[in-house]
Amino acid sequence: MRANSTFFNSKREMAVLKHVLLGNYLMPFCTMTTSAPAAPSVWYIDAYAGPGRYQHDDGSPGEDGSPSIALGIAARLATMERPRTLHCIFIEQKRIYVDSLTALSSAGTFLAAPEIIHGDAHDHFVAAVQKSGRDPLLAFVDPFGTALPYAILRDAFNARPANASTEILVNFHLGSIARIGALLESRHGVRGQNEKTLQRLDALLGMKWRELFRDYYRPGVEGSATEAAMIVAQAFRDEVLKNDGFKSLAIGVRKANDHYPRFQLTLFYRHPSAEYKFADAAHAANREWRRRVSEDEARHQADRYPDMLLPPDFDERQFADQLERDERDLDKNWTAEVRANILRELRGAPSLPISSNVRAIYGAALGLAGESNIRKAWQALAAVGLTSDYNKNVIRGVIARGPNWTPNAT
Numbered sequence: 294m295r296a297n298s299t300f301f302n303s304k305r306e307m308a309v310l311k312h313v314l315l316g317n318y319l320m321p322f323c324t325m326t327t328s329a330p331a332a333p334s335v336w337y338i339d340a341y342a343g344p345g346r347y348q349h350d351d352g353s354p355g356e357d358g359s360p361s362i363a364l365g366i367a368a369r370l371a372t373m374e375r376p377r378t379l380h381c382i383f384i385e386q387k388r389i390y391v392d393s394l395t396a397l398s399s400a401g402t403f404l405a406a407p408e409i410i411h412g413d414a415h416d417h418f419v420a421a422v423q424k425s426g427r428d429p430l431l432a433f434v435d436p437f438g439t440a441l442p443y444a445i446l447r448d449a450f451n452a453r454p455a456n457a458s459t460e461i462l463v464n465f466h467l468g469s470i471a472r473i474g475a476l477l478e479s480r481h482g483v484r485g486q487n488e489k490t491l492q493r494l495d496a497l498l499g500m501k502w503r504e505l506f507r508d509y510y511r512p513g514v515e516g517s518a519t520e521a522a523m524i525v526a527q528a529f530r531d532e533v534l535k536n537d538g539f540k541s542l543a544i545g546v547r548k549a550n551d552h553y554p555r556f557q558l559t560l561f562y563r564h565p566s567a568e569y570k571f572a573d574a575a576h577a578a579n580r581e582w583r584r585r586v587s588e589d590e591a592r593h594q595a596d597r598y599p600d601m602l603l604p605p606d607f608d609e610r611q612f613a614d615q616l617e618r619d620e621r622d623l624d625k626n627w628t629a630e631v632r633a634n635i636l637r638e639l640r641g642a643p644s645l646p647i648s649s650n651v652r653a654i655y656g657a658a659l660g661l662a663g664e665s666n667i668r669k670a671w672q673a674l675a676a677v678g679l680t681s682d683y684n685k686n687v688i689r690g691v692i693a694r695g696p697n698w699t700p701n702a703t
């Protein structure tokens with residue numbers, strides 16, 4: 294393969310994870326919340342929509358952004374045996390992006406015309422949420438930098454009937470919190486412009502976060518600001534649970550494997566199956582992300598040696614084979630992790646309902662392992678009688694101690 298091959302495309306890896314996760318989750322969200330015959334309508338609100346679809350530098354159409362992904366799902370739902378209507382609302386501040394969203398929305402056939410709001414999400418988000426009435430709603434809050442103020446998020450939660458399916462996926466920008474938090478230890482002191490920036494974060498998080506950040510932040514120690522930001526993010530999620538009754542699951546988004554996460558895609562939810570489905574969607578998204586990161590690394594090598602034939606490592610076939618081998622190894626490790634976690638949980642209780650024990654079952658592999666790993670682990674344990682028989686409806690499954698169960702099993 295020549296070094297300047299166009300085999301690798303250029304979508305930024307972190308956007309890949311975000312978009313694959315969104316697409317993989319929105320579809321099951323729509324079908325799971327509209328399974329009753331009386332509920333054929335579901336809503337998606339993209340509060341910081343962007344252009345809808347990206348363009349390559351040469352102006353040719355690029356990859357789907359979140360609105361385009363949602364519209365694709367709306368079109369699929371419309372043609373299902375039992376059609377469902379996905380109502381989409383896109384809020385965007387930038388005129389040219391609104392024009393691009395308008396063009397995108399008029400190009401497809403949907404059961405309900407997408408609504409495009411040109412304006413500030415702060416002003417329009419809650420009113421958009423109210424439009425969904427009692428129908429299920431998934432909102433996506435994906436700003437650049439810090440997120441929607443907590444006060445607005447709360448108004449949105451409160452605008453929904455208590456028993457309606459409501460989920461909000463927030464792209465929580467750890468990098469911004471780390472950068473702003475580090476101002477607390479600025480050698481210029483906390484005053485003037487720094488204090489104003491800090492106050493913006495106070496208002497945004499709507500909670501006392503400064504002491505917490507200071508407790509964990511060690512100036513000059515690499516990664517410590519991000520670690521402190523992650524503690525703050527966890528405290529924020531605890532606050533939402535306490536005040537609003539929404540649980541949450543945060544999936545880290547990194548630039549490379551050994552990096553700290555820059556973002557956390559955080560799902561706020563109440564639905565009992567949400568955690569299971571979201572973790573499984575993250576598993577598939579992370580797989581796609583790893584592929585893109587490897588491709589990007591190969592492309593980087595190609596750019597560095599533009600006039601050379603690439604070494605065999607970067608031959609397309611070999612590249613794909615190596616990736617497949619790596620993926621198989623990872624998959625084995627995750628199945629082993631899930632297997633060990635199931636046995637550990639069964640030591641404490643005779644049976645383990647799966648969908649309400651997602652975090653315990655995945656353990657350190659949360660967001661990386663998926664339903665397929667639970668299947669394999671359960672099948673292997675059942676085959677030697679350590680657990681009850683495998684049930685292929687995993688999400689509704691309950692794993693119990695089997696006839697050969699022993700607490701010493703590993």
Ligand SMILES: C[S@@+](CC[C@H](N)C(=O)[O-])C[C@H]1O[C@@H](n2cnc3c(N)ncnc32)[C@H](O)[C@@H]1O
Nearest residue numbers: 341342343358359385386387413414435436437
């Ligand atoms: C990270 S991009 C969104 C990307 C998009 N969600 C996607 O995944 O394809 C953030 C977008 O929010 C828009 N934006 C920034 N502040 C906004 C605000 N206050 N209200 C509405 N849109 C805003 C920006 O113009 C930008 O298009």
